[in-house]
Amino acid sequence: MGEQVVLIKLNGAILYNMFRRGLMVLEENREAVDILNVFPVPDGDTGTNMVLTMRSALKEMEKVESNSLSELVQAASLGSLMGARGNSGVILSQLLRGFAKGLEGKTEINALEFAQAMQIGVSTAYKAVMKPVEGTILTVSREVAQGALEMAKKTNDILAVLDAAVANGEEALIHTPDLLPVLKRAGVVDAGGKGFIFILRGLREAADNAAKDKDLEGRPTDSVRPEITMDIARSTQSQPAAESDSVIEFQYCTEVIVKGQQLPLEQLRQDLALLGDCLLVVGTEQLAKVHLHSNNPGLVLENCLKYGSLHQIKVDNMQEQHRAFEESGLVRDLAQSESISAETTDVAARTAVTNDSAQDQFSHRQIESPSAIISEQVDKKVGLVAVAAGQGIGEILRSLGVDEVVEGGQTMNPSIEDLVQAINRVSTSQVIILPNNSNIVLAAEQAAKLVEKEVKVVPTRSLAQSISALVAFDLDASLEDNYQSMLAGSKRAKSGEVTFAVRYCQLDDLDIKANQIIGIANGTIKVAGEDPAQVVKDLLQQMVEEEDEIITIFYGEDVEANQAEELAAALSQDFPNCEIELHHGGQPLYHYYIAVE
Structure with missing residues (x-):
């Protein structure tokens, strides 16, 4: 029987090899993690997200020229934080962040110090999540750290602790x-x-090799994310606006939602351009949001009424607001937020926000002209960042005022770095993020903490919630007021998705076969069938209630336009009391996204 191998101390070189082997074992078993999806939908990417997070940690560690343990774990913390994707990736980055805190300033550590650092990692991860859920990676990591600490109190052997x-x-x-x-x-x-x-098993293997004096040569050959530095977390603040002369030419700020069929947004813009300034008309051929400063709000509403029904009417007396600000010494801020050049107004008045074709209604984003994006022509207090999968959906969000669209969604969650860069590209010092996926919310919240700008996250989990939130956005409102109104707006939306099952699954009364079409309403699988269009119809029968007015369908990249149009026509017959809106979303894997209002 051979002599028992023990490991008493960890230095930077050993810890680096442990992290490297942890990544390798995770990569080898990535698919086994990805397949552990609660729902049988084609978005199981937990393993992929964790691999990308660990790759980013290793990439940052490779930049450290010394074998300093403290420097290496700090680098791993930074790399994992900026490269974190998905909820599990973000939590993993927080575990590493706390672990690094526990090892700050140390050149080597013993078993107890290693276990105590793991405890700090768990505490940091729990604090990073607003509502920690047991039965997740949090629970597993907590028990891991507890097991390590209990053993470290009994022995100084790090292998036994692992x-x-x-x-x-x-x-x-x-x-x-x-x-x-x-x-x-x-x-x-x-x-x-x-x-x-899997990561822990890799750590244990590398520690065992170190104890046996077996050095792991080389580095992972897989492609790693580009170099990441904290420079991207420093925002570029815009220069303060010029002093105002305190004169308000137009007294009333008027906002209204116009709903109708084939709304002529260019004509509406031309009608309203003569009535005031700070004109904003964004939306689709079925729903448009209008913002205008005018001396005759009644005339503004009359013009809008010619083209459709009016909703969420809001008229503010800016003269009274100005007087109140003046008395409180805040008039300069008001003047800054309301300033807009006559040249911009003239450009806005001549710019269309939609085409005549329903299928190509968002192609105006392809026009190579500064005036193509209407929302950029008005000085905004609050910028908007949203995550979207599919070019069509990205254009829809831009048409509703989003400044930066980050590519991502069910199958590829954006990293914290991606979100930080998008925030910093927005010209405003205050930003609202719409993650539009439950697995991106936590990354968005972490990104908000890494920039100098003031950022709020409206935790939208679907496209439907995002659109409802954007409709509630007020160009003149403060960050907090917009956050509250958009949060309330997002909660009013009902969301649906139609995709295919990647494996057999039995949920409640549904016996779902692999590759069968499934319909999901507000996160719950409700319908299974063979035909995507029929599943949409069956799903809507369960979603639509008497008070609902609008059904919006976004068809994906695998759906032909004529198929979507036939479905929309059928839905008009099935739901005669609802307006049916049809848009090309271009999203992958999901045949249809659905919104019901």
């Missing part, structure tokens, strides 16, 4: 379905927790 950590974590992983009913119904364990266990 063995205890892995054993505790695997036991916790088995019981995640007992803590999270949705896992039990799907018959799976938590994907993030599983990925974390």
Whole structure:
């Protein structure tokens, strides 16, 4: 029987090899993690997100020229933070962040220090999540750290501590379905927790090799994300506007939502351009948002009424607001927010926001002209960043006033770095982010903390919620007021998705076969069938209520335009009391996105 191998101390070189092997083991088992999706939909990407997060950590560690343990773990913390994708990736980055805090200033560590740093990592991760959910990677990491600490109090052997950590974590992983009913119904364990266990196994293998004096040569050959530095987290603040002469030419700020069929937005813009300034007309042929400063709000509303029904009418007396600001010494801020050049107004008055063709209604974004994006012609207090999958959806969001669209969605979550860069590209010092996916919310919240700008995250989880939030956006309102109104607006939307099942699954009364079409309403699978159009109809029968007025359909890249038009025509017959709006979303994997208002 051979001599027992022990490892008493960890230095920077050993820890680097441990992290590197952790990434390798995770990469080898990425698909096994990805497949552990609660729903059988084609967006299981937890393993991929965790791999990309760890790659970013290793990439940053490779820049450190020394073998300083403290410098290496700080680099891993930075790299994982900026490269974090998805909820599990963000939580993993927070575990590494806390771990790095616990090792700050250290050149080597013993078993107890290693375990204590893991405890700090868990505490940091829990604090990063507004509402921690048990039965997830959080639970597994907590039990891992607890197992490590208990063993470290008994022995100074780091290998024994890692063995205890892995054993505790695997036991916790088995019981995640007992803590999270949705896992039990799907018959799976938590994907993030599983990925974390694979990383730990890699750490243990590398530590064992170090104890046996087996150095792991080379570095991962897989492509890694480009160099990341904290420079991208420094925003460029815009220069203060010139002093105002305190004269308000137009007394009333008028806002209204216009709903109708084939709304002539260019004509509406031309009609309103003569009535005031700060004109903004954005939207689609079925719904448009109008903003105008005028001395005759009644005439503004009359012009809008010619083309459709009026909703959410808002008229503010800016003279009274100005007087109140003047008395409180804040008049300069008001003047800045309301300033707009006559040249910009003239350009806006001549610019169309939609084409005549319903299928090509958002192609105006392809025009190579500064005037193509109407929302950029008005001085905004608050900028907007949104995440979208599909060119069509991106154009729709831009038409509703979004300044920066970040590519991403179900199958490829953007990194925190991607979101930080988008925030900093927006010219305003205040920004609202619409993540539009439950797996991107946490990354958006972390990105908001990394910039000098003031940022709020409206936690939209679908395109329908995003559009409802954008309709509630007020060009003249403050960041906080817009956040509250957009949050309330997002909660009024009902969301639906139609996609295909990637595996067999039994949920409640549904026996879902692999590759069968499924309909999801507000996060719950409601319908399964063979034909996407029929699934849409069946799903809407469960979603639409008596008070609903509008059904909006966004068809994906795999749906032909004529198929979508036939579906829209059929829905007009099935739901005669609702307006049916049809848009090309171009989203991958999902045949249809649905919004009901």
